[in-house]
Structures are given as C-alpha cells and as structure tokens.
Amino acid sequence: MNKKALVVLSGGQDSTTCLFWAIDRFGKENVSAVGFDYGQRHIKELECASGICKDAGIEYTVINTPIINELSANALTRAEIKVDTQKPEGTPPNTLVEGRNLLFLSYAAIWAKTHDIQNLVTGVCETDFSGYPDCRDIFVKSLNVTLNLAMDYDFCIHTPLMWLTKAQTWELADKLGVIDIVYNKTLTCYNGIAGEGCGSCPACNLRRRGYEEYVKMKN
Numbered sequence: 001m002n003k004k005a006l007v008v009l010s011g012g013q014d015s016t017t018c019l020f021w022a023i024d025r026f027g028k029e030n031v032s033a034v035g036f037d038y039g040q041r042h043i044k045e046l047e048c049a050s051g052i053c054k055d056a057g058i059e060y061t062v063i064n065t066p067i068i069n070e071l072s073a074n075a076l077t078r079a080e081i082k083v084d085t086q087k088p089e090g091t092p093p094n095t096l097v098e099g100r101n102l103l104f105l106s107y108a109a110i111w112a113k114t115h116d117i118q119n120l121v122t123g124v125c126e127t128d129f130s131g132y133p134d135c136r137d138i139f140v141k142s143l144n145v146t147l148n149l150a151m152d153y154d155f156c157i158h159t160p161l162m163w164l165t166k167a168q169t170w171e172l173a174d175k176l177g178v179i180d181i182v183y184n185k186t187l188t189c190y191n192g193i194a195g196e197g198c199g200s201c202p203a204c205n206l207r208r209r210g211y212e213e214y215v216k217m218k219n
C-alpha cells in the first residue's frame, strides 16, 4: 500500500474535514483531491473546495459528470424541485441522488489508479446517513472489494467520519487545527450559502445542532 491519497472533496463540512484528516495521516505531499460537476444546483460548493485546496496547497481537479443530472431528477440537481424541509416517513429525502457515491468513488478510483494512488478518502457517514443507502459502511466495504477486482489493484477506501456524530466531526476538525476553516469556508447549506449558511434548511440545522453540541461538550 503506497502513501498517496485521493480525497473526494465536495467543499462541504464532512469532505473538507476528511481533506485535513488525509493531510495529517498521509502528509501534504501525498494528498490530492477531486470534485464532481454533475450540474448540482450550487456550483459554488466546487468553488469553496477549490479555494480550500488552494489555501492548503493541494491539487484539486474537477471531473465533469453531467450524466448524473441527466439520469436523476432530484432537489439537488433541479432548481424547480424544492428541498424537503422535513424528512418524509419511510423514504429518503428528495435530496437523494441515486447511486451518487457509487459513481463518485468509481470515477475517483479510475483517476486514482491512473495516478498511482491507492488510498481513497470519502466523508460518507452512517451515523447521520439520512436514509442514503450508499453512505452505509457495508456499501463502502463492498465497493472496495468490487473496485479492487474491477481494476486488479489494491485500493483502500478510508471513511474517517463513518461512525462520528456531527458534533464529533467538529471535534475532529478542532483536533486537526482547522475548525475555523471548516466553519467559515465550507458550504453545506442546500440554499447555497457558505459558512453559517441560510440557517433554516435541513443541512444547516444538522450542521448547527452538531456545532452547538460540540461547543457544549468542550466547555
């Protein structure tokens, strides 16, 4: 297993925390990042990711995957579909993009192998998984086996946030010395507002509750 690592970086809180986790674990010189332009509503998140990488001295590449938008109509890719404010009973929220992590990690793996990178890092998390099936640990483990077989290569997919609560993700950012960067420079908000966000969408609520819980934990 080599020390080179590729982070799937969307510019949100989770993937940005993973970027700094990877820098800490593998060394800055071994880390690079990719993001995906799939026609998401808020292309601004890729600008956030690119700015964060620039400041950190990390190479960032955007891969165009418009096919994801062509195939999947949902609230993150279509402006005319409003984001659910409440999680519907028994079904995932309408921000689900079917198979998104399957595709992202597969594209990332192809990129990684062509650059001799064996470690893939993703911010998926089962604790707050909101009903997204491709955020589950069992899915990531299964995909790791599949990718290794598909490309005859030893990938290792790292999921540092898999079992963390949002408060613990803030704690990790704090331990890594980057809580200010994560707080101010990332975009999690479904309404496309960086930093503290709009304050009222489900993503902002989850993020703020986690932050408040962490601050309470710390004091």
Ligand code: ZN
Residues within 6 Å of the ligand: 188, 189, 190, 191, 192, 197, 198, 199, 200, 201, 202, 203, 204
């Ligand atoms: Zn928001």
